[in-house]
Structures are given as structure tokens and as C-alpha cells.
Amino acid sequence: MPGIEGTALVLGATSPMARWTAYALARQGWDISLAGRDVQELRRIAADLILRTGATVSVREFQAEDLESHEGFWEDCVDQMEDLRCVVCAFGFMGSQDAQNEAPALAQQVMTINYTAAGTILMHAAKHFEEQKTGWIVGISSVAGERGRASNYVYGSAKAGFTQLLSGLRARLSKSGVSVLTVKPGFVDTAMTFGKDGVFLVADPKDVGGQIVEAMTKRKDVVYIPGFWRLIMFIIRSVPEKVFKKMKF
Amino acid sequence: MHPEPSRSLPEKAAPSLTGWGGSPAGPTTLLRPEKMRDFKPGESPQIARGMGRGYGDAAICGEGHTVLTERLDRMLSFDDETGVLRAEAGVSLADILTTFVPRGWFLPVTPGTKFCSLGGCLAADVHGKNHHVDGAFSQHVTSARIIPADGAERIISPDKNSDLFWATAGGMGLTGFITEVSLKLKKIETSWMAVKHTPTKDLDQTLDFLAIDDAENPYSVAWIDCLATGEKLGRSVVMNGRHAAIGEIPLRENNKLDGSFSKQKPMPFYLPSFVLNKFTVKAFNSLFNLRQGSRGEFVTKFDPYFYPLDGIKNWGRMYGKKGFVQHQCVLPHESARDGLRAILELVTESGRASFLAVLKKFGPEGRGMLSFPTGGYTLALDFANKPGLDEFHDRLDGIVLNAGGRVYLVKDSRMKADSLPYMYPRLDEFRKVLRQYDPSGKFASDLSRRLNIAGD
Numbered sequence: 001m002p003g004i005e006g007t008a009l010v011l012g013a014t015s016p017m018a019r020w021t022a023y024a025l026a027r028q029g030w031d032i033s034l035a036g037r038d039v040q041e042l043r044r045i046a047a048d049l050i051l052r053t054g055a056t057v058s059v060r061e062f063q064a065e066d067l068e069s070h071e072g073f074w075e076d077c078v079d080q081m082e083d084l085r086c087v088v089c090a091f092g093f094m095g096s097q098d099a100q101n102e103a104p105a106l107a108q109q110v111m112t113i114n115y116t117a118a119g120t121i122l123m124h125a126a127k128h129f130e131e132q133k134t135g136w137i138v139g140i141s142s143v144a145g146e147r148g149r150a151s152n153y154v155y156g157s158a159k160a161g162f163t164q165l166l167s168g169l170r171a172r173l174s175k176s177g178v179s180v181l182t183v184k185p186g187f188v189d190t191a192m193t194f195g196k197d198g199v200f201l202v203a204d205p206k207d208v209g210g211q212i213v214e215a216m217t218k219r220k221d222v223v224y225i226p227g228f229w230r231l232i233m234f235i236i237r238s239v240p241e242k243v244f245k246k247m248k249f
Numbered sequence: 250m251h252p253e254p255s256r257s258l259p260e261k262a263a264p265s266l267t268g269w270g271g272s273p274a275g276p277t278t279l280l281r282p283e284k285m286r287d288f289k290p291g292e293s294p295q296i297a298r299g300m301g302r303g304y305g306d307a308a309i310c311g312e313g314h315t316v317l318t319e320r321l322d323r324m325l326s327f328d329d330e331t332g333v334l335r336a337e338a339g340v341s342l343a344d345i346l347t348t349f350v351p352r353g354w355f356l357p358v359t360p361g362t363k364f365c366s367l368g369g370c371l372a373a374d375v376h377g378k379n380h381h382v383d384g385a386f387s388q389h390v391t392s393a394r395i396i397p398a399d400g401a402e403r404i405i406s407p408d409k410n411s412d413l414f415w416a417t418a419g420g421m422g423l424t425g426f427i428t429e430v431s432l433k434l435k436k437i438e439t440s441w442m443a444v445k446h447t448p449t450k451d452l453d454q455t456l457d458f459l460a461i462d463d464a465e466n467p468y469s470v471a472w473i474d475c476l477a478t479g480e481k482l483g484r485s486v487v488m489n490g491r492h493a494a495i496g497e498i499p500l501r502e503n504n505k506l507d508g509s510f511s512k513q514k515p516m517p518f519y520l521p522s523f524v525l526n527k528f529t530v531k532a533f534n535s536l537f538n539l540r541q542g543s544r545g546e547f548v549t550k551f552d553p554y555f556y557p558l559d560g561i562k563n564w565g566r567m568y569g570k571k572g573f574v575q576h577q578c579v580l581p582h583e584s585a586r587d588g589l590r591a592i593l594e595l596v597t598e599s600g601r602a603s604f605l606a607v608l609k610k611f612g613p614e615g616r617g618m619l620s621f622p623t624g625g626y627t628l629a630l631d632f633a634n635k636p637g638l639d640e641f642h643d644r645l646d647g648i649v650l651n652a653g654g655r656v657y658l659v660k661d662s663r664m665k666a667d668s669l670p671y672m673y674p675r676l677d678e679f680r681k682v683l684r685q686y687d688p689s690g691k692f693a694s695d696l697s698r699r700l701n702i703a704g705d
């Protein structure tokens with residue numbers, strides 16, 4: 001991406017999808033900062049990125065759930081990375097819907113991580129990029145955010161909120177030269193889907209990472225990965241609620 | 250703050266996981282850690298599985314956990330001075346080549362497929378076409394890390410915890426989970442190979458040719474025409490090779506150190522088994538002789554040279570849906586000539602087609618307690634899984650035992666337990682180490698149970 005390389009901050013960088021997005025960015029010439037809760041694991045991923053791509057890679061701790069820490073975290077990022085031009089928000093947590101039904105308090109954690117935490121950190125990023133008049137925001141949402149399903153509606157509802165936040169940010173920032181990309185992955189082959197019933201056509205996180213960066217390059221607004229999920233979700237959204245509530249999936 | 254989300258790994262039922270040969274194997278439950286800290290032995294019987302390129306049942310734990318290492322594939326450090334790469338056990342040879350060939354480094358030892366993991370290469374102590382010069386894989390491993398049954402990670406090397414190191418090299422995953430491997434890469438000037446093909450007229454000539462100590466060509470292997478009989482029995486194309494120097498390669502820009510691979514061509518469907526009869530193989534082999542043999546000396550890319558089968562996706566399908574078995578043995582020098590002749594005669598008599606028949610000379614035995622390579626000649630044969638294969642296999646093993654040889658465990662799926670102590674004389678030493686590090690037998694595979702590797 002000529003003229004817009006700089007440092008890309010990847011939040012929740014231990015997930016396979018985030019790792020391979022960072023890899024694809026590094027191959028394009030970006031420097032990378034990997035952030036997440038598990039610093040030990042981040043260091044391994046950083047070492048690997050450096051060896052495979054030759055990029056400059058740093059690691060920082062980020063506690064998404066600790067909302068109070070976001071402002072300070074963001075200030076440190078801005079202080080330490082002059083050319084911060086891109087934020088990829090890739091953290092998320094699904095949990096077990098059954099467990100949340102049994103112990104409703106558990107739902108709060110899922111809501112906090114997937115909506116509140118993702119939203120607040122991106123509010124900071126938005127302000128910064130708006131002032132800089134350049135930047136990229138990439139939010140990894142989910143097709144689960146398009147319709148509430150009995151099997152993961154708490155996660156889905158938080159992702160729905162996140163998708164709308166990204167859409168609003170895009171509308172606000174487009175005149176400032178800031179691109180906002182909403183990524184809606186279908187089933188990706190990670191621990192979230194491993195061994196689960198009803199999972200089909202799972203995508204390799206390596207390919208997903210490449211496709212996210214490709215969508216960035218093409219300045220897309222919203223991308224379904226793999227692409228056929230656009231059609232699947234169109235069909236799912238078109239089912240009348242009367243019918244939908246009786247469907248099992 | 251909330252407690253950390255649970256780290257217990259999701260399970261995936263695998264009712265019919267198989268080895269690379271595709272012969273059916275037992276039901277197992279898969280685990281796939283994505284973080285290093287989740288790669289820890291549990292209580293149930295378990296075995297690690299790399300890229301599943303072992304042909305038989307070594308990387309399957311029936312009625313237990315088969316733990317996939319494919320997500321533990323981070324390279325951790327590289328020393329430009331010594332060439333030592335430290336990486337997680339799930340890193341594939343293919344990824345190492347892609348990353349390091351452009352920088353002028355190559356694998357010190359490589360098997361005939363690049364789609365295998367560092368952990369799998371150490372656990373099987375794999376060999377390459379340069380064994381007679383450079384020894385087996387473990388000889389180039391400067392150190393490794395392993396988590397045995399007690400859950401405590403240890404550094405192992407020829408100097409440190411050396412008993413555990415030499416039990417792990419060739420130990421088929423039974424000593425624990427290998428988490429990291431440090432491998433000493435070797436320098437290359439170009440990514441190209443200078444190759445010499447020489448056709449031979451019979452087995453004696455083939456062996457004589459392989460026996461020549463050709464210091465210039467560290468790689469050598471013979472492809473046998475499996476259907477040549479009588480006087481022509483054992484006729485081959487002997488393929489010698491070495492890394493090409495800069496002056497020898499075709500002059501095109503930027504191709505001096507090219508880490509890319511050839512495009513894979515798919516084998517889109519299972520061939521019905523009747524297609525793979527003697528005649529197909531005959532045709533294939535004579536074509537092969539013609540095409541490759543007549544070229545004599547030439548320069549080629551490293552990928553087709555080292556990994557010809559990687560070029561065909563799902564090539565195992567050639568053998569039909571029931572899969573195939575590979576039989577690889579090594580026979581010591583004294584008995585190799587007669588033993589190999591007996592095996593080749595048995596194969597011809599049986600009319601069983603072997604698409605692949607590779608013969609190679611091994612250098613002296615390494616220090617791995619259950620390592621396969623030992624001084625002599627090794628022969629690898631593929632057979633479609635057709636009726637009568639068991640008896641046929643037993644007869645092959647009989648010849649190997651009589652000759653004082655051994656069968657390669659990572660390729661085996663049919664050997665009998667009685668044969669093991671004769672083939673692997675250091676078995677007791679290996680069992681002693683196992684009793685120390687895994688007294689209650691937490692690590693097990695279909696292979697280890699079938700052959701009673703751990704002992705009673």
C-alpha cells in the first residue's frame with residue numbers, strides 16, 4: 001500500500017486470525033505491534049513474524065477487559081509509535097451459551113469483551129486518526145452479529161453492536177481520510193470451531209489473514225470471509241422471525 | 250476483573266484417523282493446542298501428531314488423545330553465525346525452506362517430503378539421501394525441549410539429559426511432547442541441484458554404484474525398476490546429487506536462491522485398484538528410466554529433486570481407497586546382497602505392484618536408541634492394500650529378520666511384536682528410560698501398543 005505504511009497495532013494478537021493478518025501486513029511492509037493479555041505467547045508470535053518477514057515487531061500488554069486501562073494504553077501507543085497508522089481489533093470471546101443461560105452473570109464478560117472493550121479502544125483510535133487525517137481501522141466482527149441465534153446470541157448481540165459502531169465510525173471518518181473495514185468471518189478453523197457440531201466449510205486462518213489485508217488494500221468497507229457468507233447471511237436474514245425462532249441451529 | 254476464560258481445550262472426535270498410507274485405524278479424540286502452554290500431557294493415554302506423514306499408526310492414540318501440533322509452528326530464533334534455528338515442534342520443513350533458502354541456508358537432512366514437522370522428524374529420527382555422509386536428523390539437532398509425563402519441561406541434547414535425548418530421537422513420541430527443536434541448518438550457495446543419473450543393469454551393479462564413496466555428491470539414491478526380473482533384477486537409475494555452485498545454474502535474474510515450490514498437481518480421484526496392475530507400473534517405470542536416465546547430468550530446482558511426490562497432491566490415491574502400506578527395511582552390509590535379492594524376487598513373484606522402490610546406502614548407526622538407520626542398505630517399497638497383504642508382509646519381515654535387519658517403525662503398520670527386540674537391540678535401554686520418565690504409560694500410540702514398545 002504505497003504511501004501508507006507505518007506501524008499497525010494488532011489487538012488480541014494471539015488468535016490465529018490476528019497472527020496471520022499481522023503476517024500479511026508485515027509482508028506488505030508494515031511494522032507491527034502485537035498487543036494482548038498473554039505477553040509470553042505474543043513474544044513467540046513476534047519472534048516468528050520477524051524471522052519469516054524481516055519486519056520490525058514489538059509486543060505490548062493489553063487487557064481488553066480492563067476498560068479503565070484503555071486510555072493510558074492508547075496514550076502509550078501514540079507516544080511510542082510515531083507512525084501508528086492502523087489498528088486491527090481482533091480480540092473476542094464467545095464462551096458457552098449454555099453456561100451463560102445457567103449463570104446469567106457470565107453473559108456480562110462476553111458483552112464487555114466483544115462490544116464495550118472493542119468499542120472504547122476504537123473510539124480512542126478514531127479520535128487519533130481523525131486528527132492525523134489518515135489511518136486504518138479494521139474491526140473483526142462476525143456473521144453471528146447478523147441474527148440472534150439460540151446457540152450464541154449473547155456473543156452475536158455484542159458483535160451486532162460492534163458492527164454498527166464500525167459502520168458509524170466509517171461514516172464519521174470517511175471525510176478525514178480514515179478507512180474503516182468491517183470483517184465478518186464465517187467459520188474459521190480455530191479453537192472456537194474445533195470439533196463443534198454444525199460447523200462447515202471452515203476457513204484456514206492463514207487465508208483469512210491474507211484476505212483481510214487484501215480487502216484493506218482495495219479499501220473495502222465490509223468484507224465477508226470467505227465471500228460466500230454474504231449470500232448465506234442474506235438468506236438467513238430473509239427468514240421471517242416466525243420461522244426463524246423454530247429453526248434449530 | 251473476571252477470571253480468565255477457561256483454557257480447557259475443545260475436543261474433536263476422529264472415528265477413523267489414519268496414517269499417510271490411509272489404511273483404516275482406530276477411533277481417537279483430537280486436541281489442538283494453539284498456545285504453547287496448552288501443549289501439556291494430561292492423564293489419559295496420548296500421543297503427539299505432527300503432519301501425519303508417518304505411513305502407519307505411530308501418530309494415533311486409539312481410545313485416547315491424539316494431540317495435533319500444527320498450530321505450534323512459531324520460529325523462535327536464528328543465529329546467523331552458527332546456522333542454528335530454534336523453533337516450535339510444529340514448524341514444517343516447508344516453512345523452513347521458504348524462509349531460509351532465500352537467505353542461503355538449507356536443511357541438513359530432509360526426508361522425501363517437506364510436509365513434515367520438526368517434532369515428527371526428531372521423533373522418527375528421519376534420514377535423507379545424504380545419510381551415508383551426514384547421518385540422521387538427530388545428528389544436527391543441537392538441543393530440544395520436551396515435556397515428559399510429569400509435566401515438567403526439560404532441555405535435552407547430546408550433553409544434557411542425554412539419555413532422554415537419545416531415547417527421544419527415534420522414540421516415536423513415546424518419551425513425551427517435544428515442544429521445541431534447535432536445528433543446525435547448512436549453508437548453500439544456490440537453491441539448485443546438480444544431478445547425475447546413471448542407469449545400472451542389475452542389482453550387483455546398483456549396489457556397487459551406491460557403495461562408491463563419492464565425496465563430491467553427498468546425496469545418492471537408486472530408483473529400482475521393480476518389474477525387471479531374472480538377470481535384470483534390481484536394475485535401477487542411480488541418482489547422485491549435490492548443491493549446485495553459482496557458475497552452474499541457468500542464468501536468469503534473481504533465481505540464485507529461490508525458496509519457492511513447484512505447483513502441486515492434484516490426483517483428483519481414487520484410481521480403481523485394477524488400474525494399478527503390473528502393466529501400469531511397468532509403463533511408469535520404463536517411462537521413468539527413459540525420461541530421467543537419458544538426461545544424464547543436469548541442473549534442477551531443489552523442490553522436484555528432494556520432493557518429487559510432493560508435486561502430486563494426494564498421490565496416495567493412486568493405490569485406491571483401501572490405501573497402501575509402505576515397507577522400508579535396512580539390511581546390514583554382510584547380508585544386503587542376498588537379502589535384497591530375496592525381497593525383490595518375492596515382490597516379482599507375488600505380482601504385487603510397487604510404484605515406489607527406492608534403495609539407498611546408509612552410513613554408520615547414530616546414537617538414537619530406536620533410530621532406524623544403521624550401516625547397510627535400505628529399501629522402501631509401497632504396496633496397495635489388497636487381500637493377502639498380511640502374509641506377504643510377514644514373509645518380507647522374515648527375510649529382514651534372517652538378514653539381521655530392521656523395519657522402519659514410522660512406515661510400519663503390520664509388523665509383529667515378537668520381531669521388535671531382534672530388530673532393535675537397544676530396546677531394553679529405551680524401556681529403561683521410559684520407565685524413568687513415564688512409569689505409568691501416559692504416552693501410547695496404536696504403534697506402541699501393537700509392538701509392545703514400552704514393554705510389560
Ligand SMILES: Cc1cc2nc3c(=O)[nH]c(=O)nc-3n(C[C@H](O)[C@H](O)[C@H](O)COP(=O)(O)OP(=O)(O)OC[C@H]3O[C@@H](n4cnc5c(N)ncnc54)[C@H](O)[C@@H]3O)c2cc1C
Pocket residue numbers: 269296297298299300301302303304307308318338339359360361362364365366367368369370372373374375376377378420421422423425426427428558559659694
Ligand atoms: C512422501 C514421503 C516421503 C518420505 N520420505 C522419507 C525419507 O526419505 N526418510 C525418512 O526418514 N522418512 C521419510 N518419510 C516419513 C516422514 O519423514 C516421517 O514419517 C516423519 O516423521 C513425518 O513427520 P510428521 O510431522 O508428519 O510426523 P507424524 O507422522 O505426525 O508423526 C510421526 C511420529 O512423530 C511423533 N511426533 C510428531 N510430533 C511430535 C512432537 N511434537 N513430540 C513428540 N512426538 C512427536 C508422532 O507421535 C509419531 O510417532 C516420508 C514420508 C512421506 C509421506
